[in-house]
Amino acid sequence: xxxxxxxxxxxxxxxxxxxxxxxxxxxxxxxxxxxxxxxxxxxxxxxxxxxxxxxxxxxxxxxxxxxxxxxxxxxxxxxxxxxxxxxxxxxxxxxxxxxxxxxxxxxxxxxxxxxxxxxxxxxxxxxxxxxxxxxxxxxxxxxxxxxxxxxxxxxxxxxxxxxxxxxxxxxxxxxxxxxxxxxxxxxxxxxxxxxxxxxxxxxxx
Amino acid sequence: xxxxxxxxxxxxxxxxxxxxxxxxxxxxxxxxxxxxxxxxxxxxxxxxxxxxxxxxxxxxxxxxxxxxxxxxxxxxxxxxxxxxxxxxxxxxxxxxxxxxxxxxxxxxxxxxxxxxxxxxxxxxxxxxxxxxxxxxxxxxxxxxxxxxxxxxxxxxxxxxxxxxxxxxxxxxxxxxxxxxxxxxxxxxxxxxxxxxxxxxxxxxxxxxxxxxxxxxxxxxxxxxxxxxxxxxxxxxxxxxxxxxxxxxxxxxxxxxxxxxxxxxxxxxxxxxxxxxxxxxxxxxxxxxxxxxxxxxxxxxxxxxxxxxxxxxxxxxxxxxxxxxxxxxxxxxxxxxxxxxxxxxxxxxxxxxxxxxxxxxxxxxxxxxxxxxxxxxxxxxxxxxxxxxxxxxxxxxxxxxxxxxxxxxxxxxxxxxxxxxxxxxxxxxxxxxxxxxxxxxxxxxxxxxxxxxxxxxxxxxxxxxxxxxxx
Numbered sequence: 001x002x003x004x005x006x007x008x009x010x011x012x013x014x015x016x017x018x019x020x021x022x023x024x025x026x027x028x029x030x031x032x033x034x035x036x037x038x039x040x041x042x043x044x045x046x047x048x049x050x051x052x053x054x055x056x057x058x059x060x061x062x063x064x065x066x067x068x069x070x071x072x073x074x075x076x077x078x079x080x081x082x083x084x085x086x087x088x089x090x091x092x093x094x095x096x097x098x099x100x101x102x103x104x105x106x107x108x109x110x111x112x113x114x115x116x117x118x119x120x121x122x123x124x125x126x127x128x129x130x131x132x133x134x135x136x137x138x139x140x141x142x143x144x145x146x147x148x149x150x151x152x153x154x155x156x157x158x159x160x161x162x163x164x165x166x167x168x169x170x171x172x173x174x175x176x177x178x179x180x181x182x183x184x185x186x187x188x189x190x191x192x193x194x195x196x197x198x199x200x201x202x203x204x205x
Numbered sequence: 206x207x208x209x210x211x212x213x214x215x216x217x218x219x220x221x222x223x224x225x226x227x228x229x230x231x232x233x234x235x236x237x238x239x240x241x242x243x244x245x246x247x248x249x250x251x252x253x254x255x256x257x258x259x260x261x262x263x264x265x266x267x268x269x270x271x272x273x274x275x276x277x278x279x280x281x282x283x284x285x286x287x288x289x290x291x292x293x294x295x296x297x298x299x300x301x302x303x304x305x306x307x308x309x310x311x312x313x314x315x316x317x318x319x320x321x322x323x324x325x326x327x328x329x330x331x332x333x334x335x336x337x338x339x340x341x342x343x344x345x346x347x348x349x350x351x352x353x354x355x356x357x358x359x360x361x362x363x364x365x366x367x368x369x370x371x372x373x374x375x376x377x378x379x380x381x382x383x384x385x386x387x388x389x390x391x392x393x394x395x396x397x398x399x400x401x402x403x404x405x406x407x408x409x410x411x412x413x414x415x416x417x418x419x420x421x422x423x424x425x426x427x428x429x430x431x432x433x434x435x436x437x438x439x440x441x442x443x444x445x446x447x448x449x450x451x452x453x454x455x456x457x458x459x460x461x462x463x464x465x466x467x468x469x470x471x472x473x474x475x476x477x478x479x480x481x482x483x484x485x486x487x488x489x490x491x492x493x494x495x496x497x498x499x500x501x502x503x504x505x506x507x508x509x510x511x512x513x514x515x516x517x518x519x520x521x522x523x524x525x526x527x528x529x530x531x532x533x534x535x536x537x538x539x540x541x542x543x544x545x546x547x548x549x550x551x552x553x554x555x556x557x558x559x560x561x562x563x564x565x566x567x568x569x570x571x572x573x574x575x576x577x578x579x580x581x582x583x584x585x586x587x588x589x590x591x592x593x594x595x596x597x598x599x600x601x602x603x604x605x606x607x608x609x610x611x612x613x614x615x616x617x618x619x620x621x622x623x624x625x626x627x628x629x630x631x632x633x634x635x636x637x638x639x640x641x642x643x644x645x646x647x648x649x650x651x652x653x654x655x656x657x658x659x660x661x662x663x664x665x666x667x668x669x670x671x672x673x674x675x
Contacts, residue, residue, distance in 0.1 A: 017526040018401050018501050022640040027619045031272055031286035033246035033293050045642045050628060074522040076402030079435060079501070080640060082337040083244065084353035102402060105371075105437050106337060110353035130522075163369065164228040177251075177355075180363045183224060183232060187260075187365055190223045190234050197236045197330050198456055200304050201263040 002115045003173035007096050008142040009069035012059050013133040019073055020080035021107065025089040027081075038085055039092030060093075062137070069096040070141055072129055076100075077118075078107025087111045097143050099150070101126045112166045113176065119143060119150060119160045128152075145171055210476035213442050214373050214408050217348040217473070221331045223365055230367040236330040238360045239316045240267040240303065242294040243621070244335030248358035249297040261364045262302040266325060269294060269307050270315045272621045275584050275611035279308050287622065301361075314587020314613045317341040317555035321425065322589050324454025328443035328470040333360055338555045338637065339438075340431040344424035345451070346443035346473050348408070351432065371437045372482035374407040378415035380490035385671035387565065388423035389557060389635065389654035391415065392430040393495035393505045395487055401503040404436030407483065410475065411441050415489035421450040422561040429556045430637050433502040442474035494670055496542055497639045497652040499530035504639070506542070508657065508669050514538035533641050534649050542651070542667045549632040550581040550662040551644070552655055553611075554618040557635035558586030562655045563594045566635075567602045569659035569673050575607035576665030582609050582624060584616040608662065620645045633661040 029041040047058050054061045071090065077100045078086060087110045090098065097117040108118045121129070132139050132153060142151035145167065149157045162170075169176055211219070223232040238261075245267070252259070259265060272287040273279060282288040291308070298305040306312045306319055313319070317338050320326040326342040332349035333339060335357040342349035352366065359366055382391060396403070409431050411424075419427065424441050431439025448467055451457045458466045493507035504527070506513070515527040515538065531538065536545075552558075552566045563585065575581050583603045585591040591613055594600050603610045617624040618636035620643065626632055628647025635658050636643075639650035653661075656670035663673065 015522050015525060016529065017520075017522045018503075020501065020638075020640045022638065022643050026642055026646070027621050028646075030243050030621065031284070031290050033250075033290055035247050045646055050646065074526065076405065076435065079401055080337065080432075080638060082335055082339075082351035082353055084247075084335075084355060102405060104402070104435055105405060106351055106353060110355065113353065113355040163230070165230055165367075176367055177255075177359050177362060180232065180359055180365055180367065181257075183363070183365070186224050186232070187234075187363060191364075194220075194234070196261075196264060197327060198325055199263045200266060200325075200456065 001173045001175050004096065004115050004117050004145050004170040006142065006144045007069050008140060010064055010067055011070045011072050011133050011139060011141055012065045012068045013072040013130055014059060015074055015130050017074035018076045018079055021078055021083050021086040022080055024078065024086040025083065030083060030085055035088045037092065038089035039094070042089040042093045064138060066094065069094060070143065071095050071098045072133060073098060073100045075102045077103050079104040082106045084110045087114045087116045091116055099129065112170065115170060115173070117143065117145065117170065121150065121158060121160060125158050210478040210480070212373050212475040212479040212481060213346060213410055213440055213473055214348060215479070217329055217331065218370065220329070230369045233331060233366050233368045235333050235360050235364055235366060236264060237325055237332045238265045239320055239332065239334035239339070240265060240357070241271055241316050241334070241336060242269050242290050243271045244354050245297065245357055246290065246293045247354050248361055249301065251358040252361060257362045259301040259303060259361045264364065265303045265361070267294060267298050267303050267305045268313060268316050268319055271615045271619055273308065273614045274622050275614045275616045275624060277612065279612060284623065311588050314589065315555045315558060315615055317429065318558060318586030318590065321345065321421070322454070322587060324451055324457035327451065327457065327466070328447060329473050333366065337432045338429050340436070341425050341429040341555055343428040343431070343438050343440040344421060345447055346440060346470065348438055348440065350438040371408045372406055374404065374409050374436070374483040374485060375481040376409050376411045376485045376487065378411060378413040378487045378489050380488050381415055381418060382489050382492065385656060385674055386492050386494055387654040387656060388419055388426040390492055390495040391489060392427045393497070393502065393652065394492045396430065396434045396503045397495065397505040398487065399434055399485060401433060401501045402435045404431065404434035407436050409436045409439040410481070411439060416441055417444065420561060421446060422559045425559065426556055430502065433637060443470045494654060494657050496657060496667060497650070498534060498536055498542055499527065500533055500639055500641050502637065502639060502652060504530055505652070508543060508667070512536050512538055512540045512542065543669060545667045546631065546665060547633050547651070547661050547667065548579065548630040549626055550579060550658050551617040551632055551634040551636060552582065552658050553584030553586065553616055554636040555586065556637040557655050558584060558590065560590050560593050562635065563590065563599050566655040566659040567599045569656055569670060570606040570608065570662065571602045573606060573663050575662050579662060579665050581607065581662045582611060582617060584611040585613045587613045617644050619643070633658045633667065
């Protein structure tokens with residue numbers, strides 16, 4: 001996992017609530033058996049007409065979007081399916097962070113495991129960010145994970161929450177599976193004191 | 206010493222903690238891991254890269270449901286990508302020793318349908334799957350939730366997950382459902398009340414007389430759509446209805462082990478004084494058949510109601526989302542949905558693809574004929590459901606009514622297998638998501654119960670099913 005420390009970047013703003021994972025990456029692109037290459041299908045049905053031509057008004061199709069690493073969205077981003085293809089597609093397109101007032105639980109978990117930072121801000125900051133991005137689409141924001149601060153164009157800093165474990169994993173690029181594997185003695189102890197509640201082998205024999 | 210009163214959730218959580226350290230998420234043991242072809246290939250790849258094995262293949266079960274054709278001859282699969290994905294899960298299951306209910310298996314089916322019907326899903330368990338509708342299994346008093354592919358890899362490798370403890374929310378449903386109003390209408394009514402993010406961060410426990418009176422299959426419909434309110438999981442305390450459903454199923458305990466299990470399961474329900482972090486009340490008596498008008502499941506209204514006006518919404522981004530939804534659906538504020546023409550009816554999915562759902566649909570379709578020009582797909586949730594439906598004559602009722610009677614799979618719920626809407630088409634669907642393009646690019650979905658879907662199949666327009674019931 002790529003570590004996340006500090007980024008300074010332009011912003012793509014999608015002022016829509018409840019953006020679901022079927023919009024982020026439509027199901028027809030889930031037939032891949034790989035993680036890579038999904039960025040070209042990010043928001044496919046909002047980006048492209050049925051004939052494959054780009055929709056010129058869609059924010060992701062603006063030239064400056066390619067250089068943006070921060071996505072600003074409405075509340076409850078990533079609701080719907082558990083597909084990890086959603087953060088894979090966002091990262092493959094170039095995003096490193098998403099700012100909203102809230103994220104769906106599974107999406108947030110998936111994002112954190114891939115080095116995509118979900119940033120939760122209060123409704124006033126959220127509204128202000130959309131106003132700033134609307135007035136000047138070229139605004140630049142800074143996200144500093146160690147400080148847990150979002151720095152606005154006027155230099156004002158806003159604190160954002162993240163739990164200690166995920167913060168450490170992101171800062172150091174640690175894969176949580178490594179942590180789990182190190183707990184092997186504890187897993188064995190649990191299994192020794194808790195008989196398996198189902199054993200599929202037994203039925204088959 | 207008496208311990209503090211605990212909820213059903215607390216009891217299962219406490220029983221599965223492997224380690225809990227300050228400043229770290231809890232390491233939780235997983236009893237049953239369900240696997241399907243779409244969200245697992247990258248996880249198996251990860252195992253191979255690290256040289257890891259599946260820690261507990263005997264607690265892991267796989268099926269093929271999302272990208273599998275539901276046409277009578279399933280193979281060869283025309284779509285090379287789908288064929289490749291299906292071949293991959295066959296290879297992965299063989300290599301890692303995981304039982305697979307695959308193509309041609311009499312037990313193939315939608316992952317959330319086969320778990321319960323095989324008796325794999327049991328009270329008190331932790332169950333995960335790389336699929337958000339894993340919440341379905343909570344109907345048995347299990348803690349069941351969807352995970353992403355990284356977490357699928359974690360569970361394959363360690364049988365454990367790192368989880369921060371969710372908060373608990375009691376959803377208390379008073380009264381009883383009226384005739385023609387189903388479990389699907391109950392859950393759509395709840396989601397419409399609290400919004401598609403209303404349950405974020407919570408595990409729901411459904412309580413109250415309306416819930417207790419539901420069959421296991423109806424309870425599964427309710428728990429299935431907990432995720433559509435953003436809840437991490439939905440649960441219902443096990444009772445005699447649960448035990449009766451499980452008794453004698455292939456993987457359910459037998460003999461003395463069964464007696465011991467039932468005794469253990471009877472201790473699971475929330476203690477009388479247990480405290481929830483939040484409570485939501487719903488009155489089942491006041492519910493009507495529900496139908497969605499927009500592009501998320503919370504955009505639902507009673508079937509006799511009118512499409513709401515975005516202008517009445519004060520929050521700007523919520524208003525924009527509603528305006529966008531109405532544009533997509535080509536609907537106007539103030540308009541009735543009753544009488545709105547439809548092109549396709551889909552009856553199936555992990556929400557409403559079980560035998561009792563098909564019985565309900567058949568009760569409307571029997572002796573009637575599908576409206577000319579309307580395409581009706583009836584897709585059983587599993588091959589077992591299909592056989593049971595045929596044994597009691599339901600398959601024949603569907604065919605005689607002019608519907609397509611398919612093989613089992615996710616089908617038009619997610620439209621990955623070729624079963625899909627054409628751009629602009631309207632469908633009444635018993636599935637769980639009406640997101641833009643969910644049933645095919647440009648397709649428009651009205652979510653509803655099997656009764657409402659079957660009624661629309663007959664009339665070709667959105668119809669109050671109570672008009673067609675005996």
